[in-house]
Amino acid sequence: MKKKRKSLWIVLVCLLVIIYLAGYYLFWMRTNPISYYLEKAKGNYNVSRVLHNARTGDARMLAMLGDKTYYYDYSDKKLRTVDPKSGKLQSALEDAGTYTNGKYIYVNSWDALRQYDADGKLVAERKMDADGRIEKAFLGKKYIYIICSTGEDDSYQKMLYVVDAENVRKTVDLGELKIQTGKGAFIDWDKHWIEHTKITTPDMELYHAGSCKREKTKDREVGYRLLLKDTSAGDFLATVMVNKKTGERVHQLDTDLQDGKLLASYKDTLYAWDFRNESKDFRIYKTNADGKNEELYQSEKYKPVDMKVSGNMLMLQLEDYRLGGMEHYTGAGYEAARYSGGELIYYDMEKQKITAKYELEKEQAVFMSADAYATFKDGKVSYYKTGQDTPLWTKKIKGYKTGKGDEIIRYDFQTYGDKLYVVYVDDESGENMRIMDIMELEK
Secondary structure: OHHHHHHHHHHHHHHHHHHHHHHHHHHHOOOOHHHHHHHHHHOHHHEEEEEOOHHHOOOEOEEEEOOEEEEEEOOOOEEEEOOOOOOEEOOOOOOOEEEEOOOOEEEEOOOEEEEEOOOOOEEEEEEOOOOOEEEEEEEOOOEEEEEEEOOOOOOOEEEEEEEEOOEEEEEOOOOOOEEEEEEEEEEOOOOOEEEEEEEEOOOEEEEEOEEEEEEEOOOOOEEEEEEEOOHHHOHHHOEEEEEOOOOEEEOOOHHHOOOOEEEEEEOOEEEEEEEOOOOOOEEEEEEOOEOOEEEEEEEOOOEEEEEEEEOOEEEEEEEEEOOOOOOOOOOOOOHHHOEEEEEEEEEEOOOOEEEEEEEEOOOEEEEEOOOEEEEEEOOEEEEEEOOOOOOOEEEEOOOOOOOOOOOOEEEEEEEEOOEEEEEEEEOOOOOOEEEEEEEEOOO
């Protein structure tokens, strides 16, 4: 009898252990043990994917001019060319804002704005003050717009400078800028639309939760001082540049994907999202200048990681990770924060409705346009036309590999026109970087 009871206790304990492990994987890891260890065996938890597409607006990590591919070397602050045969880069590739207008290459290295010609020769540079820093930049047709920290104790004020794209040392005076007040660009922590200032320039519109004042600096240059009026908007994150031609928001840093920020402007209607880091609650709104809003979409599972505007189409990339806020990592040491699925939302701002929605269970999006998107999984890239479930093509990344042990291998994806660049990055050393593959995307 005692042996029977002992056997029953052993069986019961084993069942409890099995139930606990199953619950752990299903509810905490959001998978089952078999899937988890299969993915781990493939090395998929030792791979990190980073986007450099719409996230950086017109800024890129690489710059193409003529038949050469350039990148900025932070180690000696020089513009270098990528080896055309091996694709190797001589140093770590950091997330500099690199722009080109077909004539010059501009690099926002945060401490300065540097201008190079087609041969990679430095033409001009505009350095910031000792405590200053370029926080945002936008390349227009003739001008470059830069927002800088002032280096003063008050973190709630910045400066907007307009410089000549032919010579970045030359400051341009646009006179008094057109300013309008309204609501609908920013949501505070109490989920109220706060008042914003819309500042209009020849190339971009700046939405700012505060005031704008034209003034002359100590160097007799003309700049525009931006003061934050309502600190509930979240420090200086309540400032958004919008491409006047496309209506797309220009965002260059991870911190730009913050709470209650403007996404796009289309025919006097603003589109903004509301997301709280402590919850999985995400909403998209459309609103007018009076702050009268209408909720367009809600998700309790996914958070925004990227967005893009093309014509009347607003495209959103949403993803889920086990521990939110680690959207770049799915590797060793980050298994619990690994990618857990996502979706792509296509919203027609003319028809004012969602026209397409794509669920991604294991694939991660690396490119999206108005009529196509591309995904990454197990070292392969698949290219889809919108409205089709079967990819037009699937290609394996040349030389693809995963990390071993605690090693994390990072792949950066970046688009230029109809080309998708895949850059290999060794996160441990920050070296041994090279362009692994260049894939042609159909227009």
